[in-house]
Amino acid sequence: GIQVEQSPPDLILQEGANSTLRCNFSDSVNNLQWFHQNPWGQLINLFYIPSGTKQNGRLSATTVATERYSLLYISSSQTTDSGVYFCAVDSFNNAGNMLTFGGGTRLMVKP
Amino acid sequence: DSGVTQTPKHLITATGQRVTLRCSPRSGDLSVYWYQQSLDQGLQFLIQYYNGEERAKGNILERFSAQQFPDLHSELNLSSLELGDSALYFCASGTEPYEQYFGPGTRLTVT
Numbered sequence: 001g002i003q004v005e006q007s008p009p010d011l012i013l014q015e016g017a018n019s020t021l022r023c024n025f026s027d028s029v030n031n032l033q034w035f036h037q038n039p040w041g042q043l044i045n046l047f048y049i050p051s052g053t054k055q056n057g058r059l060s061a062t063t064v065a066t067e068r069y070s071l072l073y074i075s076s077s078q079t080t081d082s083g084v085y086f087c088a089v090d091s092f093n094n095a096g097n098m099l100t101f102g103g104g105t106r107l108m109v110k111p
Numbered sequence: 112d113s114g115v116t117q118t119p120k121h122l123i124t125a126t127g128q129r130v131t132l133r134c135s136p137r138s139g140d141l142s143v144y145w146y147q148q149s150l151d152q153g154l155q156f157l158i159q160y161y162n163g164e165e166r167a168k169g170n171i172l173e174r175f176s177a178q179q180f181p182d183l184h185s186e187l188n189l190s191s192l193e194l195g196d197s198a199l200y201f202c203a204s205g206t207e208p209y210e211q212y213f214g215p216g217t218r219l220t221v222t
Contacts, residue, residue, distance in 0.1 A: 030208045041199055041216055045113070048210035086154065090208060096167025097142060097207045101154035 002027040002091040006102035013077050013109050021072040021105045023087030031090035032063050033099065034072050038083045046072070046085075077109045114138065115214035117202050123220045129190040132217045136183055136204030142166065143185040144211060145177055149198040160185055161207065192221045 003026040013019055025032075034046040047054050047061040049070065054061055058077075063070040074081055084106050088099040114137035124130055136143050145157040156169035160179035171177075174192075179185045189196060197220050205211040 031210070033210060035213070041218070043201065043213040043216075045210065045212060088154075094167065096159045096161070097205070097211070098144070098156040098159060098167050098169055099146075099203075099211060100156065103153055 002029070002089060002093075002100050004087060004089055004100050004102035006085075006087055006105050008105060009103065010106045011108070013107065015077060015079060015109055015111050017077050017109075018073070018075045019077060019107070021074070021085055021087075021107075023070040023072070023089075023102055025068050025070075025087075025089045027068075027091045027093060029065065029089040030092050031097070031099070032070055033088050034061055034070070035086045035088065036081075036083050037086060037104070043086070074107075077107075079109050079111055082107055082109050113212040113214060115202060115204050115212055117200075117214040117217050119217060120215065121218050121220075123222065124192060125222055126192055126194060128192050128221075129188065130192065130219065132187040132189070132200055132202075132219075134185045134187070134202030134204075134214060136185070136202075137212055140204035140206055140212075141183065142205050142207055142211075143179055143183070144203040144205070145171075145185070145187050146201040146203065146213075147198050148201065148216075149195075154201075157187070189219070194221050197221045 051065040084104040157171040159167040203211040
């Protein structure tokens with residue numbers, strides 16, 4: 001099946017700093033989503049981005065499907081950005097529409 | 112709020128028991144997905160239903176089963192529970208092959 005790798009696994013930032021999270025995947029995809037899992041366990045949709053670039057406030061994401069990677073940018077980080085960020089993909093070769101998740105990037109933003 | 116509801120939020124039960132987790136999808140979504148998040152396995156796809164029919168199957172144990180009813184709500188049944196089944200169980204809904212929206216999860220503790 002498709003493999004998804006996220007880097008870095010852990011990240012500690014001072015409030016106000018910028019960061020880039022990376023997601024590499026091993027096959028062509030028809031779905032790529034970024035999620036934020038908050039300390040209460042909720043999975044919050046950030047972006048649906050199988051290709052191209054999107055921005056939402058301080059967050060933006062870019063997926064280069066031909067090179068099989070996606071980047072999530074967080075600017076001017078805040079303590080509320082802390083949590084785990086997951087990338088998840090669905091391969092064209094999958095039956096149905098199952099998401100395969102990466103291992104996540106655990107972000108801690110210090111005040 | 113994603114629009115996906117799950118009950119119960121927490122469940123504590125003993126080994127060998129059987130439990131049922133319930134999910135109501137977003138209005139208009141025909142697909143329901145079940146995922147398991149455990150400390151050792153990460154987030155894993157279990158099973159997908161589309162308009163009442165099983166659509167895709169992932170790493171779902173034979174002790175687990177699911178169904179989707181005519182009103183599109185879904186239930187995940189877990190039987191002969193083991194300590195290792197303790198996890199956060201998520202339901203998601205969506206419209207193939209696009210974005211999936213996750214519910215708040217059911218935290219299962221097997222003692």
